[in-house]
Amino acid sequence: MTNLHDTLHQHVSSGSVPGAVGLVARGDRIEVQPVGFVDVDGTSPMARDSIFRIASVTKPMVAAAVMMLIEDGRIAPDDPVGQWLPELASPNVVRAPFAPIDDVVPATRPITVSDLLSSKAGYGFPSDFSLPALAPLISELKQGPPQPQLVPAPDEWMATLSRIPLLHQPGEAWLYNIASDIQGVLIARVTGRPLPDFLAERLFEPLGMVDTAFAVPADKLDRFTSYYRTGPKVGLELVDAPDGQWSKPPAFPSGAGGLVSTADDCRAFYGMLLAEGTAAGRQLLSPGSVRLMTTNHLTPSQREESGLFLEGMGWGYGGSVDVEPTEPWNVPGRYGWVGGTGTAAYITPSTGTLTVLLSQVEMAGPSFPAVMRDFWRYAAGV
Missing domain, CATH: 1.20.58 (Methane Monooxygenase Hydroxylase; Chain G, domain 1)
Incomplete structure (x- = not known):
């Protein structure tokens, strides 16, 4: 089986992404692999603690709040x-x-x-x-x-x-x-409190999510990746640099897609869900609340009407729930979501697996990019 480094590095080598961080956790075994660079200029190598704009991977965190x-x-x-x-x-x-x-x-x-x-x-x-x-x-x-x-x-x-x-x-x-x-x-x-303050107190601080916020402070900008989209010509065009839109707090902290985070911070949150709301000996959410979040709440017709958004999936609270296996990684009950900036985080309760993929190229539409599909295929062992 191809290893995680090679799975991700093939996409760096092809130029489709400047870099990525992949994390696969199966029980106590955690595999983390940074590959490539934080930008197309190769300014510095990607690191385990590199910070990314996680976009819609924000949604499950806000639903948990x-x-x-x-x-x-x-x-x-x-x-x-x-x-x-x-x-x-x-x-x-x-x-x-x-x-x-x-x-x-x-x-x-x-x-x-x-x-x-x-x-x-x-x-x-x-x-x-x-x-x-x-x-x-x-x-x-x-x-x-x-x-x-x-x-x-x-x-x-x-x-x-x-x-x-x-x-x-x-x-x-x-x-x-x-x-x-x-x-x-x-x-x-x-x-009666700003959203960033409530999330910090009730989620991020208890879970040790030290790099998750709606902006990146100056002393962390050296770990912040650049953000790109595929341009009309060959290559990637810059959307946002480290000193750009996430370098200061926004007027509107977006519960739909405003957070920045790291692979380990995302693992902390999704690991709490996988452990039925428990983390570091504390019960942050009840098992019943976690089940509500990770259970499909859509009818078959509502799922069908969603089109490409939810192909083979339903929707829980804040994230998708796999219902009908369409790919090897679509295990019924798998919960999580993707971010349009090239990010994804999921848990599969039936297998105890947690996956996080952070990259920095904007998704072109609802179809998953090749780097995500290959990463999920690796995590599923197929």
Whole structure:
């Protein structure tokens, strides 16, 4: 079987990624392999503690924080979110998904906490990006590839969101991304604290996630990787340098994709989920909450309507859940998600396996890049 170094290095050698860090944990055995460089110029070698923009790998962490508030008794799954997010107390819905943005009807019921957790609140991206109601999500709310310094502060962001109709009635359909951003605002409103502070106290500090935050401080920028996309011509074009958009705290800390992290920090969080909420002798989440996060909450028709987003997968809270094996690594119950910046983290409870892959090239769409597929194939032993 090819080793982890060779599995990743072939993609560095081909030029598809400047570097990557792969981590595979099976019980007490942890294999970590950094390969390549932090940028295309080869400024310094990739290291185990290199810091990456993890994008949507943020989502499960924010969902876990919402579950903590539920366990604290501060909120309940069936609570309408309008009591904390009055901007969403009486939303309108486009009459049909393809209807003009001003052809609306009232929502038939309130948006609930569980709607946000399961990404069925009515806001977000379907498989068809041409629908009229999606345009303001991209242009005004900056949904899409993370760009933290361009997004307005939470109150302004929510005021703008309140003027945009839902694409579907609450609870009707799974839609991607925006529900996790709303979860982040909900946490801040319920606790009266900024989202970064709550996550640091309840998740990152107890788990020893010392490099996970919404910005990289100056004394860590030497470990921060550059971020690229595949350009229209041959080669990679720079999207963000270490001293760019993540070098200072954003006005809007995105619960959908704003965090930076390392392979070991991601292992700490996902290891807690794999251990049914326990880490370092502390119960951070109850086993029941972890099961809710890692259980599919979508109907077969909702999964089918998601298109390429969830091929062979369902959705738990904050991440996907494998339902129908379509590849050797798609083991039923496998939970986690990918980040559009080239990152991925998953647990497979049935085998006790945890995988983290961090790279720095933007995904071109919902299809997984070759480096991810080869990494998962290696981790699955096929």
